[in-house]
Amino acid sequence: MQSYRDLLFDADGTLLDFDLSEKKALEQTLVHYKIPGGKAILTQYHQINAALWEQFNQGQISRPQLLYRRFEQLCLALGLQEDPEEMNRFYMGRLSEHADLLEDSAEICNILFKKYNLYIITNGASLTQHGRFSICPLTPLFRGIFISEDMGVQKPQKAYFDAVAAAIPGFDPRAALVVGDSLSSDMLGAHNAGIDSCWYNPRGEENQSGMPCTYEIRRLRELLCILP
Numbered sequence: 001m002q003s004y005r006d007l008l009f010d011a012d013g014t015l016l017d018f019d020l021s022e023k024k025a026l027e028q029t030l031v032h033y034k035i036p037g038g039k040a041i042l043t044q045y046h047q048i049n050a051a052l053w054e055q056f057n058q059g060q061i062s063r064p065q066l067l068y069r070r071f072e073q074l075c076l077a078l079g080l081q082e083d084p085e086e087m088n089r090f091y092m093g094r095l096s097e098h099a100d101l102l103e104d105s106a107e108i109c110n111i112l113f114k115k116y117n118l119y120i121i122t123n124g125a126s127l128t129q130h131g132r133f134s135i136c137p138l139t140p141l142f143r144g145i146f147i148s149e150d151m152g153v154q155k156p157q158k159a160y161f162d163a164v165a166a167a168i169p170g171f172d173p174r175a176a177l178v179v180g181d182s183l184s185s186d187m188l189g190a191h192n193a194g195i196d197s198c199w200y201n202p203r204g205e206e207n208q209s210g211m212p213c214t215y216e217i218r219r220l221r222e223l224l225c226i227l228p
Contacts, residue, residue, distance in 0.1 A: 002196065002214075003175065003228055006168060007112060010180030011122040011129070014200050015105040015138060015220075021098035022046065028094040033082055041078070048073045057123065057156065057185045063149060067092070067125065096131025103202075106137060108220045112227065113141040120145040121164060121178070123154050123185060144168065155182075156189030165193070179223065183211045198226065 012018035026045055030037040049070045055061045061069070071084035071091070112118060120142050122129055126149035133139045146164050148154035153163060165171040179198045180186025188211055190197035198215040199207070207213070215226050 004116065004177045004196070005175040006117045006119060006171060006177075007227075008119050008121045008164065008176060008178045008190075008195070009109075009142075010178075010182065010186045010200075011120050012124055013102075013181040014179060014186075015102060015109065015120075016132070016136070017100040017102045019046070020100040021095060021132070022049070024098050024100075025091055025095035029087060029091040032090060033080075033087065035078070035080065041074075044077060045070070045074050048077075053123075054184065057154070057182070059157075063125065092125060092128050096128040097135070099132040099136035101136075101138070102220070104220050108223060109138050109141050111224065116227070117168070118142045119164070119168065121155065121160075121180075121186075121189075122146070123148045126150050155185040156192060158189075158192045161189055161193035161195065177214075177227075183207060183209045183213075187211045187213050198223065 009015055023042055026042060027037055030041065035041070052061065052066045052070050056063065056066045067088045068084055071087040075082055075084055075087070109118060118141055120133070122145070124147065126147050129145075129147050133145055139145070144167060146167065148160060151160060151163050153160040165173065173193060173195045177196045177198055178186055178190035179200060181200045181202075183199065187197045187199055191212060196214040198217060199213040200220065201216055202218055204218060217223060217226070
């Protein structure tokens, strides 16, 4: 069994329940702008946002374009005349106030913290991530939080993982493991950097990308079976 020292965890969708935090922040935004809410609007926004994040992860659009376009597209779809930039600013402020945890993330991180060096690797926006981690109960367990916007590079770029490696004392890619839910961001980034990877796949989705993963788990608790 491979021996690891440093565990690099993605944040949203892996440790943090981004869908729940997103739902809360978007509902607050709709109330603020007096827009009748509903599941359909939440679903529509989620689809728009997810597609734009995929484009961002692939380097097809910039972060400012992502943040503007998601509300621009939502306003167009709903026939609204609101300022997309202002809506995004309000939404991100609300999102920074929510740090909901996924399933067993607190318990598992508290167990792993005793034996491994834990780090966060995230492409989330700097404003929201700093706010969320300032109130997140997991934060004290992590030796470092690497936010791509602060670093000027993003997952899955090798330069991002090189910067992370340079910031971790004595980092050895052979003794590190990336844990994340995204094939196109976390798993691809780990592969490019020569680091073992663990795909957190709670929905049991098929890996149609062909991206090799060292491990695949359905629940975070399964990490305890992988890690010696």
